[in-house]
Amino acid sequence: MSQQPILEIRDLHASVEGKEILKGINLTVNPGEVHAIMGPNGSGKSTLAQVLAGHKAYEVTSGKALLRGNDLLELDPEERAREGVFLAFQYPVELPGVNSTYFLKAAVNAVRKHRGEEELDAADFLALVRQKMKVLDVGEALLRRSVNEGFSGGEKKRNEIFQMAVLEPTLAILDETDSGLDIDALRVVADGVNKLRSPENAMVLVTHYQRLLEYIVPDVVHVLYKGRIIKSGGKELALELEEHGYDWVKEHAEEVGVG
Amino acid sequence: MSTDLETIQHVTESEYKYGFTTDIDTEVIPPGLNEDIVRLISAKKGEPEWLLQWRLKAFRHWQKMEEPAWHNVHYPTIDYQSIIYFAAPKKKANSLDEVDPELLEMYEKLGIPLNEREALAGVAVDAVIDSMSVATTYKDKLAEKGIIFCSFSEAVREHPELVRQYLGSVVPYTDNYFAALNSAVFSDGSFVFIPKGVRCPMELSTYFRINALNTGQFERTLIVAEDGAYVSYLEGCTAPMRDENQLHAAVVELVAMERAEIKYSTVQNWYPGDKEGRGGIYNFVTKRGLCAGRASKISWTQVETGSAITWKYPSCILKGDDSIGEFYSVAVTKNFQQADTGTKMIHIGKNTRSTIVSKGISAGRGQNTYRGQVKIAKGAHNARNYSQCDSMLIGDRCGAHTFPYLEVSNPSAQLEHEASTSKIGEDQIFYCNQRGISTEDAVSMIVNGFCKEVFRELPMEFAVEAQKLLAVSLEGSVG
Numbered sequence: 057m058s059q060q061p062i063l064e065i066r067d068l069h070a071s072v073e074g075k076e077i078l079k080g081i082n083l084t085v086n087p088g089e090v091h092a093i094m095g096p097n098g099s100g101k102s103t104l105a106q107v108l109a110g111h112k113a114y115e116v117t118s119g120k121a122l123l124r125g126n127d128l129l130e131l132d133p134e135e136r137a138r139e140g141v142f143l144a145f146q147y148p149v150e151l152p153g154v155n156s157t158y159f160l161k162a163a164v165n166a167v168r169k170h171r172g173e174e175e176l177d178a179a180d181f182l183a184l185v186r187q188k189m190k191v192l193d194v195g196e197a198l199l200r201r202s203v204n205e206g207f208s209g210g211e212k213k214r215n216e217i218f219q220m221a222v223l224e225p226t227l228a229i230l231d232e233t234d235s236g237l238d239i240d241a242l243r244v245v246a247d248g249v250n251k252l253r254s255p256e257n258a259m260v261l262v263t264h265y266q267r268l269l270e271y272i273v274p275d276v277v278h279v280l281y282k283g284r285i286i287k288s289g290g291k292e293l294a295l296e297l298e299e300h301g302y303d304w305v306k307e308h309a310e311e312v313g314v315g
Numbered sequence: 316m317s318t319d320l321e322t323i324q325h326v327t328e329s330e331y332k333y334g335f336t337t338d339i340d341t342e343v344i345p346p347g348l349n350e351d352i353v354r355l356i357s358a359k360k361g362e363p364e365w366l367l368q369w370r371l372k373a374f375r376h377w378q379k380m381e382e383p384a385w386h387n388v389h390y391p392t393i394d395y396q397s398i399i400y401f402a403a404p405k406k407k408a409n410s411l412d413e414v415d416p417e418l419l420e421m422y423e424k425l426g427i428p429l430n431e432r433e434a435l436a437g438v439a440v441d442a443v444i445d446s447m448s449v450a451t452t453y454k455d456k457l458a459e460k461g462i463i464f465c466s467f468s469e470a471v472r473e474h475p476e477l478v479r480q481y482l483g484s485v486v487p488y489t490d491n492y493f494a495a496l497n498s499a500v501f502s503d504g505s506f507v508f509i510p511k512g513v514r515c516p517m518e519l520s521t522y523f524r525i526n527a528l529n530t531g532q533f534e535r536t537l538i539v540a541e542d543g544a545y546v547s548y549l550e551g552c553t554a555p556m557r558d559e560n561q562l563h564a565a566v567v568e569l570v571a572m573e574r575a576e577i578k579y580s581t582v583q584n585w586y587p588g589d590k591e592g593r594g595g596i597y598n599f600v601t602k603r604g605l606c607a608g609r610a611s612k613i614s615w616t617q618v619e620t621g622s623a624i625t626w627k628y629p630s631c632i633l634k635g636d637d638s639i640g641e642f643y644s645v646a647v648t649k650n651f652q653q654a655d656t657g658t659k660m661i662h663i664g665k666n667t668r669s670t671i672v673s674k675g676i677s678a679g680r681g682q683n684t685y686r687g688q689v690k691i692a693k694g695a696h697n698a699r700n701y702s703q704c705d706s707m708l709i710g711d712r713c714g715a716h717t718f719p720y721l722e723v724s725n726p727s728a729q730l731e732h733e734a735s736t737s738k739i740g741e742d743q744i745f746y747c748n749q750r751g752i753s754t755e756d757a758v759s760m761i762v763n764g765f766c767k768e769v770f771r772e773l774p775m776e777f778a779v780e781a782q783k784l785l786a787v788s789l790e791g792s793v794g
Contacts, residue, residue, distance in 0.1 A: 109749050112741075133748035142749075149746035153764025159750070162760070166751035202764065219750065 060125055061086050062227050062258040063108075068119035070107045077103040079283035080119070085227070088255040092269055092294060093262050095280035096302040101262045102146060104280070105231040108260075109143040110136050123227065137163075138170035140226030144216040144233050151203035156215075159203045160185065160222055167223060188221045192248045210241035217248040228252070228259045234268035246271030266298040281309045343402040343530065348395050350374060353499050356401050360468050360502075363475060373488035373498030380492045387684040387716055388624050388653040390560070390597060398531045398562055400500045453517065463508040464519050467535055470506035477508055481539055485568040485605045485632070493564040493599040493626075497533045501566070504534035509544035509575075518774050520549040523565075531562040538568070540575035542608060547578040549777055560588075560623060564599045573608030573635065578616070580773050582781055585621035592651030592680075595623025602629035606638035606664075614641040615658065616772040618781040623652060628686065630659035633667035633695075640669040643769040645781070648681025648713070657687035657718075662698040662728070671702040674766050677713035688720040691728040699729045706736045707765050709758070737765075 063085040070078040077100045085091050095101050107114045108121060110133035121128045123139055131139065151159065164184070165175040176184065189196065194214065204212050213233055220228055230249070234242055249272050253259070261272060269277070269291065277293040278285045286309050287293065297305065344355055353374050357367040382393070457464050463474060470478050488498035505521045523534060540546055563585060569577050579602075588595025598621075604613035615629035631640025642658035660669035675683035689700045706715035717734055739761050747757035763770070763782060770778050 111745055133745060134751055134753055137749050137751035145746065145749075149740075149742050151743060151746070151761060151764060153767040154760050155764075159747075159752075159760070162752050162756060163750035166753070166756075170751070223750070 059086055061122075062089075062124060063128075063260070064120075064122040064125075066120045066122075068104075068107070068121060069117045070103060070114050071117055072103065072114050076117070077114075077283055078107065081280075081283075081285060083278065083285065085258045085260060087258055088253075089275045090253065090259045090261065090272065092274040092277045093260060093280050093285075094264070094266070094277060094294065094297060096305070097264065099280045100283045101264075101280055102231055105143060105146075105229045105260075105262050108136075108227075108229055109133060109141065134166070135170075138167050140167075142220050142223055142225030142228045144213075144220060144228065144230040146231040146233075146235065148204045148207075148212040148216055150205045150207075152205050154203045155199075156201055156203050157182075157185070157199045160219060163219070163223060185222060188218065191251055192218055192221055193244070194218050209236040210238065213237060213241070213245055214248075217245050217252075221248065221252055224252075224257075226257050228257065229262065230259065231262045232264065233261070234263055234265060242268065243271060266294045269294045279305055281305055341402050343399050346397050346399045348374075348398070348400060348500065352400055356500055356502060359401060359403075360471070362471060365479060366471060369483070369488070370499050373495050374500075376489055377492065377495035377499055380495055382492050386626055386655040386686075387682070387718075388626060388655050390624055390653075393562060393597065395496075400531060400533070401502055402530045403502075457515070457517075460513050460516070461510040462513060462515055463506065465506055467501070467504040467506050467537070470537075474506070474508070477539070478506065478537070481537055481568065481570055482535075483568075485570060485603050486566050486601050491601060494566050494601040497535060497564045497566045497601070500531075501533045501535040504536045504565070505538075506536070507538040507546060507548060509538075509540045509546045511541040512543045513541075514544070515546040518547050518549055520551070522551045531564065533563075534565050536565070536567040537570075538577055538579070539570045540572060540577050540611075542573040542575060544572070544575045546576075547774060548580070549774060550579070550581045551584070551777075551780075560595060560597055561586075562597050562599070563622075565601070567600070567602040567629075569602075569604035569613055571604065571606050571608065571611035571613050571638075574610045575608060576612040576614075577604060578614045579604070579629070580777055581615075581617040581619075582773075582777055583617065583619045583621050583625070586623075587621045587652050588623040588650065590650050592623070595652070596621065597624045598622035598626065599624075600627040602627060603632065603659075604630070604640070605632045606635050606640060606667075608638070609635040609664075610637040610639075611635050612639040612641075614639075614643075614772070616641075616643040616769065617645070617656075618769070618773070618777075619644070619646040619654060619656060622654075625652075625654040625656055627656050628658055630661070631669060632661045632663065633669065633698075634663045635667075636664040637666045638664055639667070641772075642669075642671045642673070642687075643772045644673045645676070645766045645769045646674070646683055646685075647676045647678070648683045649678040651680050653682045653684075655684040655686055657685045659688040660690070660700060662689075662691045662695040662700070665694070665696045665698075667695055667698045669698075669700045671700070671704070672768050673702075673704045674769055675704070675706045675715055676709065676762060676765070677706070677715050678709040680712050682714045682716070684716040684718065686718045686720075688722070689730060690722040691725050691730075693724045695725050695728065697727050697729075698725065700731070702730075702732045703768075704732075704734045705765070706734075707762065708736065708738045709762075 061084045065081050065083040068078055068081040069076060081104060093101055103114060107116060116129055128136060161181050168175055204215060233245060237245060274291055277289055277291060279287040353370050357370055454464060486494050488495050507519055509515055538548060569579060571577050585596035585598055606613055613631050619625050629642060633640050640660050646654045646656050648654050657673060658671055671687055673685045675685055677683040685704045691698045704717050708715055715736055719732060739758060743761055744754055744757045770781055773781055
């Protein structure tokens with residue numbers, strides 16, 4: 057049975073300030089799958105996440121990215137979001153004075169409007185939010201605060217996952233969501249992500265460490281090095297990486313002619 | 316990047332929607348200013364001799380004064396002889412039923428229901444068009460509690476002793492150039508008197524509208540709250556779009572006796588001029604409140620989005636011991652608008668407290684200046700002030716300036732001052748975009764969040780209007 061992939065990336069090249077960072081990425085993510093993209097610092101992991109979300113600082117010089125068969129790269133960032141692309145930011149941005157509930161409601165209704173669905177009123181929205189809070193064990197106090205303002209690192213990351221739960225994206229990209237989290241916070245975040253896995257959506261986890269993958273078990277692991285995916289495999293690849301370190305990857309890269 | 320900036324520009328350059336004129340039969344006097352004009356205005360209004368004499372004294376004083384030049388606003392010299400100092404709708408109305416239907420329609424367009432049956436519950440409205448107050452709603456209901464809410468002219472006729480006692484008691488005609496001019500030629504305005512122990516059961520509101528061409532508007536508002544009284548007063552302003560600049564020089568005086576509280580809110584949306592900086596209102600206003608009695612409180616909240624030039628410093632004289640003064644302000648300048656606004660908090664009594672929260676937003680080539688003075692007199696033991704001045708810049712051709720003045724003559728005073736300047740960040744907009752929110756909505760959301768501390772001081776109806784003015788949908792409807 058052939059399924060249409062949720063995300064298909066073909067020979068994608070991208071640069072920032074004239075410097076090429078991604079040098080030909082190929083990646084296919086099918087419905088229900090969780091892919092982990094690992095790699096040393098500077099390998100282009102976060103660039104890939106930002107390019108898929110449509111950050112203007114990154115210029116796509118060639119290649120394709122398709123979301124369920126449709127060209128993703130021609131869309132504005134907000135259109136991509138409405139089409140179901142969600143980026144959990146490595147550094148979530150603070151919006152002083154902007155109420156979290158209001159912000160989330162605007163986001164949910166932007167997606168609904170795009171799909172031709174009726175916008176949620178205050179009561180329906182609150183019901184949806186309460187249900188998601190229960191699933192993720194998030195306190196109501198969060199809703200009364202300004203978006204990310206004065207949040208600790210862990211709170212910010214949890215808030216990203218909470219937003220993801222409310223928005224129910226087709227493709228979730230988690231950019232170093234594990235960085236800066238202690239083990240308890242990591243467990244909470246991972247637990248949330250696991251609850252959101254479904255046969256209809258897909259996730260791409262960008263991470264430096266294998267640690268996160270103990271809690272979120274990926275279907276496929278890719279190793280990104282110098283802007284290219286140099287190795288792909290099952291979840292055991294992450295363990296191998298952990299054992300041998302990234303130097304092992306670098307040697308491997310030299311064997312395959314990257315670097 | 317460029318599309319973001321374009322959208323931001325679109326948001327901040329949005330058209331002025333109150334720019335229509337209404338074709339009403341208007342009586343105007345010849346342009347120019349001299350003693351005869353002052354006498355003519357007074358005669359038109361059938362004023363008593365003492366008031367005419369007061370006007371004449373003010374006029375003679377004004378002639379000896381120089382237009383101030385210390386402010387950070389620039390404009391061509393105003394020709395005071397080319398301005399018309401009195402214009403009024405011809406039909407005189409004794410009750411709402413007699414008000415010119417064209418006029419009622421105009422207020423309908425502005426979203427101000429004068430018809431009592433349709434009026435927002437809890438808001439009594441006085442409406443001043445050009446120089447004349449045209450109607451005051453809910454008057455009878457208020458009168459039952461002994462509250463006087465009427466046009467200034469009517470107050471002069473019906474309550475001369477009150478007007479005479481308080482007129483010029485907070486802002487004397489010698490105060491400044493524009494206050495002196497207003498004292499000489501003021502035409503109408505609102506008068507409010509809340510007797511001892513009465514809590515005004517509804518918001519009182521005045522809408523000011525300049526309609527006639529080449530006319531200046533010089534209204535005066537006087538609010539007196541006796542011991543233990545409370546009133547919340549709202550003021551809104553709009554004007555037609557015209558290529559010429561028009562002058563607005565108002566005076567507002569507030570008097571709060573023992574334990575009295577006056578809350579004064581303004582949404583100022585006079586015509587700001589067009590994108591090239593043509594036209595717009597010159598808004599030179601003197602607003603001051605006297606906390607005369609012990610434990611009295613005066614709170615100013617203003618949202619200033621209109622006018623080509625805004626020059627105003629709503630102030631509090633904290634004379635009574637334990638009295639409180641507050642100033643909350645949002646000032647927006649876009650295109651070629653200039654604002655020089657702030658407050659003065661004069662601490663005279665013991666244990667007096669004041670709070671200043673100022674939010675300036677500049678876009679386009681707008682120039683936004685905060686100018687504030689905190690003065691602690693010798694006898695003001697344990698006085699406290701907290702000032703916070705935040706500026707937000709949108710684009711790179713606008714400016715924000717802050718001039719705080721402190722004068723402390725009592726060592727027990729405690730003063731805090733915080734200031735910040737920020738730009739709407741591309742990263743903030745991208746974050747909103749990534750959640751499906753358009754750049755336009757993101758900008759309004761961020762600006763609105765920036766102004767939150769001020770908006771929550773506004774009465775509900777006004778807060779909504781203020782947020783709409785910043786092109787924003789309702790925040791806080793949930794949670």
